[in-house]
Amino acid sequence: MNRMQTVDSSQIEFNFAAYIKERRQLIENKLAHCLDGKIPDNLWDSMRYSVLSGGKRLRALLCLASAEAIIGLDEDLEAFLPLCCAIEMIHAMSLIHDDLPALDNDDYRRGKLTNHKVFGEAIALLAGDALLMLAIETLIEKTPKTIDSGLLLDIVRQLCQATGAPGMVGGQVLDLAFTGKLTDLQNSNASDQKIKADTIETIHRGKTGALIKFAVRSGASLAGANSKQLTLLEDFADKLGYAFQIADDLLDSTGNLITLGKTPGKDQASCKVTWVTVFGEKQALEKLQNLEKEGMAILNSSELAGHNTAPLKELLKYAINRTN
Amino acid sequence: MNRMQTVDSSQIEFNFAAYIKERRQLIENKLAHCLDGKIPDNLWDSMRYSVLSGGKRLRALLCLASAEAIIGLDEDLEAFLPLCCAIEMIHAMSLIHDDLPALDNDDYRRGKLTNHKVFGEAIALLAGDALLMLAIETLIEKTPKTIDSGLLLDIVRQLCQATGAPGMVGGQVLDLAFTGKLTDLQNSNASDQKIKADTIETIHRGKTGALIKFAVRSGASLAGANSKQLTLLEDFADKLGYAFQIADDLLDSTGNLITLGKTPGKDQASCKVTWVTVFGEKQALEKLQNLEKEGMAILNSSELAGHNTAPLKELLKYAINRTN
Numbered sequence: 001m002n003r004m005q006t007v008d009s010s011q012i013e014f015n016f017a018a019y020i021k022e023r024r025q026l027i028e029n030k031l032a033h034c035l036d037g038k039i040p041d042n043l044w045d046s047m048r049y050s051v052l053s054g055g056k057r058l059r060a061l062l063c064l065a066s067a068e069a070i071i072g073l074d075e076d077l078e079a080f081l082p083l084c085c086a087i088e089m090i091h092a093m094s095l096i097h098d099d100l101p102a103l104d105n106d107d108y109r110r111g112k113l114t115n116h117k118v119f120g121e122a123i124a125l126l127a128g129d130a131l132l133m134l135a136i137e138t139l140i141e142k143t144p145k146t147i148d149s150g151l152l153l154d155i156v157r158q159l160c161q162a163t164g165a166p167g168m169v170g171g172q173v174l175d176l177a178f179t180g181k182l183t184d185l186q187n188s189n190a191s192d193q194k195i196k197a198d199t200i201e202t203i204h205r206g207k208t209g210a211l212i213k214f215a216v217r218s219g220a221s222l223a224g225a226n227s228k229q230l231t232l233l234e235d236f237a238d239k240l241g242y243a244f245q246i247a248d249d250l251l252d253s254t255g256n257l258i259t260l261g262k263t264p265g266k267d268q269a270s271c272k273v274t275w276v277t278v279f280g281e282k283q284a285l286e287k288l289q290n291l292e293k294e295g296m297a298i299l300n301s302s303e304l305a306g307h308n309t310a311p312l313k314e315l316l317k318y319a320i321n322r323t324n
Numbered sequence: 325m326n327r328m329q330t331v332d333s334s335q336i337e338f339n340f341a342a343y344i345k346e347r348r349q350l351i352e353n354k355l356a357h358c359l360d361g362k363i364p365d366n367l368w369d370s371m372r373y374s375v376l377s378g379g380k381r382l383r384a385l386l387c388l389a390s391a392e393a394i395i396g397l398d399e400d401l402e403a404f405l406p407l408c409c410a411i412e413m414i415h416a417m418s419l420i421h422d423d424l425p426a427l428d429n430d431d432y433r434r435g436k437l438t439n440h441k442v443f444g445e446a447i448a449l450l451a452g453d454a455l456l457m458l459a460i461e462t463l464i465e466k467t468p469k470t471i472d473s474g475l476l477l478d479i480v481r482q483l484c485q486a487t488g489a490p491g492m493v494g495g496q497v498l499d500l501a502f503t504g505k506l507t508d509l510q511n512s513n514a515s516d517q518k519i520k521a522d523t524i525e526t527i528h529r530g531k532t533g534a535l536i537k538f539a540v541r542s543g544a545s546l547a548g549a550n551s552k553q554l555t556l557l558e559d560f561a562d563k564l565g566y567a568f569q570i571a572d573d574l575l576d577s578t579g580n581l582i583t584l585g586k587t588p589g590k591d592q593a594s595c596k597v598t599w600v601t602v603f604g605e606k607q608a609l610e611k612l613q614n615l616e617k618e619g620m621a622i623l624n625s626s627e628l629a630g631h632n633t634a635p636l637k638e639l640l641k642y643a644i645n646r647t648n
Binding site: 037039043093100125129150154163166172173 | 363364366367368371417421426427445446449450452453454456457458460461465472473476477478480481484485487488489490493496497498500501
């Protein structure tokens, strides 16, 4: 399922598989440590079930890679791990609430029963709420005290925006609003191509884009990036976030339950508005190719020359070519 | 329904009705200002519906009164209003999620249809999530920049603890766990009186106590209280929070839909474990009387002598004697 072949000179000296394995281990260890609560036991079990169930950790990896674009490769990453954990907790809570019968009503996630199927709807709902709070508590409590309080406050504020009504939650609401209106959009005039594309982008920009953008921005910000670097990395994150979502939509269309770990074909069945359901698979692949080119161009810009951008480049390719 | 008559010398010179009216107005104005979001419109309408529906604002009033115990009466309260708004938003989100079919399945709240009855379950769920994030965003963004960042970070951290698994959400889970086990508890030995009381207190300490305690502590903390004052005010908040909940349980048992604004008699019907369902109304009234005495004693202690504690005293009486 390697959809595109790109050549990147940095690949030669950079072992992405080892890189990603090592960082995933750091993230998993820290997450387990942050989720060692005991009372009430069923609440914590439910929280652990969804956070520690072995996701891709793409958002946390992006946060670290973005930080490493500023501080360089193989530096101590401890200061960034609470931020990574906060991002992964918020991602996990969004999946728990998304899967509830009131929303997507999904039975499987990452090849396992969804949280409410195991713990019941009430606990799943409350575990999501508790994870939102634990994310911010972790970010504040575990980030080293050497980090400037004003900077950390600003990162917390941005996390709330990326997660709430202006970001992820708002995107979920738009997604709901357009679900079922797929036929209207498909039947609209050919001259409305741009309106269609803009509609899809607006939904995705909130639903998945906001947290991915936050991950990239906050990692660099905590690493001391300047505003020029932050703007470039945010632009890159926009491309990657959108590509990630279109790849997700393609997987929903072409994947199967075993490799995907969740029920495929749901977008079309529930008339969700995605790049694939509106424009078809071929156009989706073309869009992905363009987004990859644009993302690479940003990382190759003169302002980021000499920076350690190899991990971000590999993560962009990974987001596009993954099989789950 | 004035259950107890107490005489307080400060009442003579302190007009509680005017005090509470003025501060409620400050809180309502600020809340309306903080909830002026527009996109997606149904999400923001749902958030406004529950936050701006005229609650008692007891938690926000406690926060202000606690601050005023430190800075004195009739000082500028602007710096405390974002904190008040954050607390009220979190309280509102807890009611939205609590009322959902997956939890209490309530149709009425404050005499109006519950959020999910108006906006649907999906939007109600997401509005709760968005309010959690908006609460913290508001606290960080709108608190004056003159406030020390380290202090504000610590207040945000405490708010997350009070709201999440160690506080409100954890209490809701315990409440669920004991619901239906009322008969077991009622039938246990008379020697288990202390176990019964401790069980109820543990549930309440999380479910309603944690946010009330946070309101009192954070108001004083932002006002510059020292650790001795904070400890005393926290003890006071424990008494008030517990009294507030027992008064709530009594109202559930004796109130009616019109004055109460929500369906009464639900605790007994759903076998909820409360002071009233376990020990009966008479003992609940005695417990309330004791809590009021203990709360007053703290405010009258020598360490708080000369402080402006009249508003807190009145709020304690109000929490106990209210009719809704």
